[in-house]
Amino acid sequence: MVVNSFSFLLFFIVVFTVYYMPGIRQHAVRQNAWLLLTSYFFYSFVAWKMLPILLGVTIVFYWLGAQIKKEMDINNRKKASRYMRIGIVIGIGLLLYFKYLNFFAESVASLFNQIGLSVSWSTLNIILPVGVSFFTFKLISYVVEIKRKKTAPAENFLEFATYISFFPTISSGPIDRPNTFLVQLRNAHLFDYSKAFDGCQQILWGIFTKVVIADNLASVTSIAWSDYQDQSSTFLIFAILLSPIQVYADFDGYTNMAIGVGKILGFDITKNFDHPLLARNVSEYWNRWHISLTSWITDYVFTPLCLKFRDYAYHGIMMAITANLILIGLWHGANWTYAVFGIFHSILFIPIIYSGELGKNRKIKENKYGLPLVKDFFRMILTYIIIGIGHIIFFAKDTYSAFEYIHHIFTGSWEFVRPIGFSTIAFMLLLIVLEWTTRKKEYALQIHKRFTGKRTWMMLAIDYLIIAAIIWFGTFENSQFIYFQF
Amino acid sequence: MERNEIYDKLNEIFRDILDNDEIELQDETTANDIEEWTSLTHIQLIVEIEKAFNLRFTSEEILEWKNVGEMVDSILAR
Numbered sequence: 001m002v003v004n005s006f007s008f009l010l011f012f013i014v015v016f017t018v019y020y021m022p023g024i025r026q027h028a029v030r031q032n033a034w035l036l037l038t039s040y041f042f043y044s045f046v047a048w049k050m051l052p053i054l055l056g057v058t059i060v061f062y063w064l065g066a067q068i069k070k071e072m073d074i075n076n077r078k079k080a081s082r083y084m085r086i087g088i089v090i091g092i093g094l095l096l097y098f099k100y101l102n103f104f105a106e107s108v109a110s111l112f113n114q115i116g117l118s119v120s121w122s123t124l125n126i127i128l129p130v131g132v133s134f135f136t137f138k139l140i141s142y143v144v145e146i147k148r149k150k151t152a153p154a155e156n157f158l159e160f161a162t163y164i165s166f167f168p169t170i171s172s173g174p175i176d177r178p179n180t181f182l183v184q185l186r187n188a189h190l191f192d193y194s195k196a197f198d199g200c201q202q203i204l205w206g207i208f209t210k211v212v213i214a215d216n217l218a219s220v221t222s223i224a225w226s227d228y229q230d231q232s233s234t235f236l237i238f239a240i241l242l243s244p245i246q247v248y249a250d251f252d253g254y255t256n257m258a259i260g261v262g263k264i265l266g267f268d269i270t271k272n273f274d275h276p277l278l279a280r281n282v283s284e285y286w287n288r289w290h291i292s293l294t295s296w297i298t299d300y301v302f303t304p305l306c307l308k309f310r311d312y313a314y315h316g317i318m319m320a321i322t323a324n325l326i327l328i329g330l331w332h333g334a335n336w337t338y339a340v341f342g343i344f345h346s347i348l349f350i351p352i353i354y355s356g357e358l359g360k361n362r363k364i365k366e367n368k369y370g371l372p373l374v375k376d377f378f379r380m381i382l383t384y385i386i387i388g389i390g391h392i393i394f395f396a397k398d399t400y401s402a403f404e405y406i407h408h409i410f411t412g413s414w415e416f417v418r419p420i421g422f423s424t425i426a427f428m429l430l431l432i433v434l435e436w437t438t439r440k441k442e443y444a445l446q447i448h449k450r451f452t453g454k455r456t457w458m459m460l461a462i463d464y465l466i467i468a469a470i471i472w473f474g475t476f477e478n479s480q481f482i483y484f485q486f
Numbered sequence: 487m488e489r490n491e492i493y494d495k496l497n498e499i500f501r502d503i504l505d506n507d508e509i510e511l512q513d514e515t516t517a518n519d520i521e522e523w524t525s526l527t528h529i530q531l532i533v534e535i536e537k538a539f540n541l542r543f544t545s546e547e548i549l550e551w552k553n554v555g556e557m558v559d560s561i562l563a564r
Contacts (some may be wrong), residue, residue, distance in 0.1 A: 077546070081546075116503070147548050149550050149552065150548050150552070273554045299525075302525065303525055303528070303529075303549070304545055304549065305534070306525075306526075306529045307529065307548060307549075308545065310529055310532065310533050311533075318531070331540050358526055359524050359525075359526030359527055361521070361522075361524065
């Protein structure tokens with residue numbers, strides 16, 4: 001059940017109606033109970049076999065959180081640390097089992113085969129672990145934050161279970177933190193017209209980028225990644241240049257829909273993107289891309305590693321960044337390509353770190369015509385191309401194919417191809433222009449604060465144009481979100 | 487060492503590392519209040535503070551600080 005589907009719409013109408021019914025809307029507990037019930041239903045719909053595991057770990061982590069708080073209160077840090085470590089081990093164990101076990105089995109088997117030992121290792125038939133990367137990160141964050149005294153434990157089990165399984169974000173994030181989300185479950189949510197309207201605008205924009213831009217570009221890039229041997233060099237280069245926009249429009253589209261759904265129910269879900277197409281180097285890119293994941297890794301992996309390596313100055317930061325990026329890569333799944341992807345990006349950090357530029361958040365300035373500075377503009381283009389090249393590794397089925405892809409670019413034919421229609425090109429350009437002009441907004445279609453509540457005819461016209469574009473140019477074949485598989 | 491003496495030293499370090507002369511630290515100050523104070527400059531600050539006060543914090547301590555006041559408590563506890 002993807003968010004932009006008819007079945008989701010039906011599901012959401014039911015959720016919405018009951019959630020704001022008199023007798024329910026005045027009580028946080030009843031609203032939470034309804035959200036939990038529907039979230040579990042939603043989750044069973046995509047992966048019913050995983051439901052007992054989700055419920056099981058929720059109970060265990062709720063208990064661990066309470067134990068950590070109890071031990072910290074009597075200043076028994078050792079015991080508190082032990083409970084936190086148990087949580088981290090369980091979390092990592094879940095990830096290893098569901099995402100990486102087959103990968104290790106295959107890698108070990110192929111190693112044995114290479115040294116001449118024949119091993120036939122039947123890979124385990126592990127069920128598709130939808131959402132496991134996302135809810136596990138929430139669980140780990142919960143125990144670590146309580147240990148670091150940055151958040152109080154959930155007030156009751158219902159509150160915690162609703163936080164972990166919250167249906168708008170369980171399948172592909174964003175990964176909300178306990179300190180910002182749990183408090184939102186403590187009060188009842190009355191229907192807020194302007195917030196719900198804002199949410200609807202955001203969903204509309206999300207659907208537009210997903211079905212009009214991402215899905216139309218996907219037809220080009222998916223052919224290039226899987227069938228590169230039969231394509232011309234021009235086509236392969238096109239795919240590299242289209243992929244950053246495609247992946248962004250896909251994942252940002254999903255995220256806007258999830259955040260919008262949250263807003264209709266009265267929630268503020270954490271943001272995931274901050275105009276990554278405007279990044280002037282890879283460091284800025286990682287600060288603007290999949291923020292809820294990168295900030296998680298920064299807080300729980302990068303900062304502790306940096307503290308450990310703090311005597312080694314730039315080398316220490318370099319080590320921490322490399323470890324981080326490999327981890328971010330492997331978070332996407334068990335394949336060496338993701339590790340190579342991480343290494344590729346960490347190499348790009350070398351000049352930034354050793355020149356002392358890292359962490360200096362220079363503001364993006366505009367010239368007197370309201371355009372980016374020429375120097376910044378070229379840096380944005382260069383960064384964009386580098387991200388596209390990185391995608392060759394990211395989307396390759398193995399590292400060998402990635403190198404072969406590049407080899408093909410240099411040996412293939414240079415016949416001219418126009419892989420996408422003029423309308424898609426126009427919409428891509430529109431997205432790029434909006435990325436710049438609406439860079440201070442949460443999403444492009446967001447109405448300026450002073451318009452809230454007062455719907456101007458202009459806005460209405462734009463909304464209708466967007467809806468028309470979705471119907472006219474959208475792709476509605478069985479499309480899936482790229483990030484659904486992670 | 488008195489609390490205000492520690493603050494004098496800290497202000498100097500923060501202004502120097504973060505390159506911002508307007509910094510005036512208080513007990514309640516957090517990284518959210520100072521734009522230049524990021525996860526990276528945080529590490530640099532700690533290295534400089536440890537040098538200036540000739541001490542070594544544990545990672546656990548550092549990760550539990552909620553604001554500058556708690557950091558000063560850690561320094562005073564030595």
